[in-house]
Amino acid sequence: MVIHRYAENIYLRGIRFFDRVRGEDHSDAPRKKAVVFICRQPLGDAVLSTIVLRGVRKAYEGAHLFVVTSRANRTFFEASSYADEVLVLEDTVHRVKKQRRLVREFCREHFRDYDVQLAIIPNTGMPNIFEAFLTHYSGAKRRAAASEVFHPVMHREYMGQYDAFFTDVYEEERVCHEVESNLAMLSMLGVKEDLVIEVFSTAADKERADALLAPHRDELAGKVKLFVNPATSDVARDYPVERYAEICRRLREEKEIACILLGYGEKAARYSGAFCAEIPEAIDLTNKTTIGEMIEIIRQTDFYLGGDTGPLHIAAALKKQGVAVFRSSDGMPPLALDHIKRHPWDCGIVTMRPEHALAGCESGCRRKEAHCILQVCAEDVYRALHGQLDADERKSDARNGVHADVES
Structure with a gap:
């Protein structure tokens, strides 16, 4: 387990270094501002993440708001008035190298012509390597996530090594409700929001x-x-x-x-x-x-x-x-x-x-x-x-x- 994590850590450090050397891959055309909200977790996590979705929508009012989610939760976010576009990305491969390739192709297809201001993962979906790649290759200026530092072993061997993929990391030092953690993450980004969770449905529903x-x-x-x-x-x-x-x-x-x-x-x-x-x-x-x-x-x-x-x-x-x-x-x-x-x-x-x-x-x-x-x-x-x-x-x-x- 530890050997595997050290090998993965060296590999990820190499990826970040060579990506910085190579630079960003964008078109030369004028680009519209965008925000990428990532929640590929189960339905309950999606509901608890709505505080972040609403806060980001208010803070980046004129930006195109992408929601990247799972196929199961696509209709939930499509019914929201906050999302401009809902994208489905399933983790269909398990080797890190193949995950990186899949995510890079996905980001190139959907975000290449946008000036991504923020990519954010709510605290209801603790980032794994797939989400870390997704924020990294979105090209976002700010990349935000939470890290549960109150569990030192898990943080050292799992979440902590992904922190370097983000520009803004909310370090959760105590156990609290995920809604409170999400509010704290928004506050870290300078976004004010209330503690209300929402659900989304349509008149047809x-x-x-x-x-x-x-x-x-x-x-x-x-x-x-x-x-x-x-x-x-x-x-x-x-x-x-x-x-x-x-x-x-x-x-x-x-x-x-x-x-x-x-x-x-x-x-x-x-x-x-x-x-x-x-x-x-x-x-x-x-x-x-x-x-x-x-x-x-x-x-x-x-x-x-x-x-x-x-x-x-x-x-x-x-x-x-x-x-x-x-x-x-x-x-x-x-x-x-x-x-x-x-x-x-x-x-x-x-x-x-x-x-x-x-x-x-x-x-x-x-x-x-x-x-x-x-x-x-x-x-x-x-x-x-x-x-x-x-x-x-x-x-x-x-x-x-x-x-x-x-x-x-």
Whole structure:
């Protein structure tokens, strides 16, 4: 591992030296100013990065704003009013030399005729060598990223050696939420912004979302709409779907609740099938929506119940209430503290997590099955969500009482 990193470090130093000697490769024609925003991370990271996208758009108002993202998140950014052009770049090769060639060709094709003022990687997507090459070959005058210096080993062997590719590096010295880190990075660049995350969708997305819900209007009428999201991107983050079903079954015995399942992929479909086997009345829209349609359906729900995943951050951006179950605990090292770095931001969704790491997971739970997360008691999740539902009912009753007094 260390030998590999030293060899890679020497290779990267050589690349930076010879690129400086060779100089920039641009056309002689007058060039329009541009900004390159890079977020090729999963959906949740894309949502948390919107603070940076908005801040950069305001700071470089007249520039052409490129968003470089993954194929999965293309429509999410295309629905944004901030992006002028959304480009997809997938990391299809793994050798560093081939990655460099792929990125150089991509940058030459898209950025050669632009005067790139800034290339930035939000802190939600810590730069790897692919992103480092992307900012480097964009030709940007300023190249910004974050570096987690609070983890000395990771910083020395991984992120630290990429810092030289950037002109502006925000050195994160303590663990904090990624939204706060992104704000600090913007501040480093002299950009002022607020701590609000956003989601993007279109009128067509809303129309199609309404059409998906239309057959279920009678089932939804007068009920609390609970968005259930059991699948995450990592099996170790997955709270057992049977526990989610049991929690919902108990809640439905006392309250008028409609469960709506959303998500993508084979695992999500399998979990939704297991949930519906326990609660046949659940509305299963798994693998039936685009990101924009999912956003519009979540907008119409009232509460969230699920794991640490992209749709959680959509629900948070839409100011939903609910419960999210995390696998990390306070005793784990900084890089594993998901409940601190990615908890639901500025909303009514509370987090439930293990009290401590189980044996063998002191450096973070990386098992290939649910492990540390199993310590979270279903009874505690039930009580937390039940309490929120009760509080919401009291607020609703109070509002209705006010209306009744006015009418009388």
